[in-house]
Amino acid sequence: QQKVQQSPxxxxxxxxxxxxxxxxxxxxxxxxxxxxxxxSGKAPKALMSIFSNGEKEEGRFTIHLNKASLHFxxxxxxxxxxxxxxxxxxxxxxxQRFGTGTKLQVVP
Amino acid sequence: NAGVIQTPRHKVTGxxxxxxxxxxxxxxxxxxxxxRQTIVQGLEFLTYFRNQAPxxxxxxxKERFSAQMPNQSHSTLxxxxxxxxxxxxxxxxxxxxxxxxxxxxYFGAGTRLSVL
Numbered sequence: 001q002q003k004v005q006q007s008p009x010x011x012x013x014x015x016x017x018x019x020x021x022x023x024x025x026x027x028x029x030x031x032x033x034x035x036x037x038x039x040s041g042k043a044p045k046a047l048m049s050i051f052s053n054g055e056k057e058e059g060r061f062t063i064h065l066n067k068a069s070l071h072f073x074x075x076x077x078x079x080x081x082x083x084x085x086x087x088x089x090x091x092x093x094x095x096q097r098f099g100t101g102t103k104l105q106v107v108p
Numbered sequence: 109n110a111g112v113i114q115t116p117r118h119k120v121t122g123x124x125x126x127x128x129x130x131x132x133x134x135x136x137x138x139x140x141x142x143x144r145q146t147i148v149q150g151l152e153f154l155t156y157f158r159n160q161a162p163x164x165x166x167x168x169x170k171e172r173f174s175a176q177m178p179n180q181s182h183s184t185l186x187x188x189x190x191x192x193x194x195x196x197x198x199x200x201x202x203x204x205x206x207x208x209x210x211x212x213x214y215f216g217a218g219t220r221l222s223v224l
Contacts, residue, residue: 100150
């Protein structure tokens, strides 16, 4: 079965630091890749997505996709306490498959 | 736009009882998905409807779980003879069909099912 794996499982970073979250997928035919963020007790919410190899930046957030290495990453510049959440990556076949998430805590 | 609405927010059932979960997708969204979220398994796909038709139910435990979408404004997930291992947060999501925006999932707040 196609799987999405995330690392690390949890992460604590100081405010202002760069945070890097990683995702590997197994389906080389996947066409769509996304990061979702889920604050405690809330619904997952789409953060950023990408269709093709390369990099995409929106504000403090940057995503990288390398289909050849089956790797997808999210980088958060100048991490803030409000960024503390569960981060979920997803690839998409017929439906979106999610990793188990990385729990990020940004401490002041 | 109220977003995806799920009811009830919490449901407690006894082992062996039935549970019905409701989802109202965003108006104009033609795709509806059900997922189940637990600490151990993460977010697991259950089933998917497009234009009310079932497209993929490969994630559904076949024996006790069923899902329907009788009209474009709501979908239900029914679990018969609930078991403690069914305890989870059940999330419904909807999306547009067609175009670059079609893949973004909009999730409801979920129904937390507790089976005692």
